Amino acid sequence: MTLVTDVRLRRVLDSRGNPTVEADVLTEEGGFGRAAAPSGASTGEYEAIELPAAEAIAAAREDAVPRLVGEVHAGNQREVDAALHAADGTDDFSGIGANSAVAISMAAAKAGASVTGAPLYQHLGGTFRGNTFPVPLGNIVGGGEHAADATDIQEFLAAPVGAPSVSEAIFANAAVHGKVHDILIERDEPCGKGDEGAWAPSIDDSEAFEIVDEATKAVADEVGFEIRFGLDVAAAEMYDEDEGGYVYSDQVRSTEEQVEYIADLVAEYDLKYVEDPLDEDDYEGFADLTEKVGDRTLVCGDDLFVTNTDRLGDGIQQGAANSILIKPNQIGTLSDAFDAIELAVENAYGHVVSHRSGETEDATIAHLAVATDAPFIKTGAVAGERTAKLNELIRIEDNAV
Ligand SMILES: C=C(OP(=O)(O)O)C(=O)O
Numbered sequence: 001m002t003l004v005t006d007v008r009l010r011r012v013l014d015s016r017g018n019p020t021v022e023a024d025v026l027t028e029e030g031g032f033g034r035a036a037a038p039s040g041a042s043t044g045e046y047e048a049i050e051l052p053a054a055e056a057i058a059a060a061r062e063d064a065v066p067r068l069v070g071e072v073h074a075g076n077q078r079e080v081d082a083a084l085h086a087a088d089g090t091d092d093f094s095g096i097g098a099n100s101a102v103a104i105s106m107a108a109a110k111a112g113a114s115v116t117g118a119p120l121y122q123h124l125g126g127t128f129r130g131n132t133f134p135v136p137l138g139n140i141v142g143g144g145e146h147a148a149d150a151t152d153i154q155e156f157l158a159a160p161v162g163a164p165s166v167s168e169a170i171f172a173n174a175a176v177h178g179k180v181h182d183i184l185i186e187r188d189e190p191c192g193k194g195d196e197g198a199w200a201p202s203i204d205d206s207e208a209f210e211i212v213d214e215a216t217k218a219v220a221d222e223v224g225f226e227i228r229f230g231l232d233v234a235a236a237e238m239y240d241e242d243e244g245g246y247v248y249s250d251q252v253r254s255t256e257e258q259v260e261y262i263a264d265l266v267a268e269y270d271l272k273y274v275e276d277p278l279d280e281d282d283y284e285g286f287a288d289l290t291e292k293v294g295d296r297t298l299v300c301g302d303d304l305f306v307t308n309t310d311r312l313g314d315g316i317q318q319g320a321a322n323s324i325l326i327k328p329n330q331i332g333t334l335s336d337a338f339d340a341i342e343l344a345v346e347n348a349y350g351h352v353v354s355h356r357s358g359e360t361e362d363a364t365i366a367h368l369a370v371a372t373d374a375p376f377i378k379t380g381a382v383a384g385e386r387t388a389k390l391n392e393l394i395r396i397e398d399n400a401v
């Protein structure tokens with residue numbers, strides 16, 4: 001029923017104005033799915049390889065499309081993704097590009113769902129899914145690789161953990177984003193926005209902590225439920241062995257100092273979430289920090305694990321982190337992303353489904369989060385390519401997809 005009859009690939013714009021890969025998958029019975037690859041700026045060293053969009057498309061047309069059309073069924077995700085791996089022939093998707101692979105993989109899932117008429121989250125997760133929703137982590141203030149001349153820490157993320165529904169959580173994050181703007185204006189701190197729609201003021205991290213703390217508390221009082229906050233430190237971007245550790249604007253912290261600093265921040269601000277607090281090669285540092293604060297907060301590996309079961313397996317063995325960020329384009333296919341989620345769940349690691357800093361209007365990750373009962377989703381707070389996912393979550397909750 002879902003035999004693939006055509007795969008079309010094209011270059012479209014991402015939110016940074018760069019070309020990215022969009023795929024259409026067509027099947028027998030009129031099935032159709034369309035998806036586009038996102039793109040990172042603070043990418044992990046061990047991610048699957050993104051090729052320039054035109055190159056990725058040319059390679060996929062030559063090597064992958066002939067293995068898909070008339071050969072595989074869009075409703076059988078493992079079959080589609082195995083064909084993508086076979087077409088690629090490498091272990092990091094450097095043959096056809098992880099951007100071509102993930103666009104085709106996600107488009108095939110949508111095509112498979114369209115034939116059965118099931119919503120994508122149900123096609124991916126089964127008929128018993130759809131009753132639990134992730135807490136959205138909303139990027140409120142940020143810098144790092146996502147904005148010039150702003151905070152050292154890449155993302156300050158609102159976490160409305162007490163929200164009674166996903167839609168109330170989403171509106172609460174937008175309100176925190178608005179409140180931070182008010183506070184910045186009061187303080188005469190003009191600013192623009194970073195790649196993910198977060199405010200990117202030219203302030204130091206300690207002032208950002210003060211402002212985000214004030215804003216989350218103020219909005220929590222208004223809405224009447226608990227709003228905490230968290231961080232994506234993106235520490236691999238700061239780490240410089242030659243400089244002796246983590247290079248901040250005002251000082252360099254050794255690994256031990258970095259662990260202490262993050263543990264102190266967790267205690268002082270009651271942080272709910274800390275992503276990539278240490279370098280992507282430092283399993284030991286992650287394990288130390290997890291030992292110290294893992295009972296109180298999610299310590300999440302993004303660049304550390306890159307949605308990869310081998311790297312997650314190493315982390316589990318060493319007690320490094322207690323949760324994993326899931327970005328399908330880091331690993332290339334939905335099947336690989338599901339494998340990482342299953343390994344995490346089996347080992348009581350939380351999973352956080354995530355966007356990239358370069359995004360499109362594609363909303364697949366909203367469905368992936370609901371399909372896998374993800375406790376959290378990270379997809380910004382405002383900006384069209386972010387609200388595409390947030391509004392899709394609202395529609396899923398409203399049974400309107
Ligand atoms: C979303 C992130 O940024 P990027 O896509 O630039 O890796 C992140 O680091 O979690």
Ligand SMILES: [Mg+2]
Nearest residue numbers: 232275276302
């Ligand atoms: Mg990250």
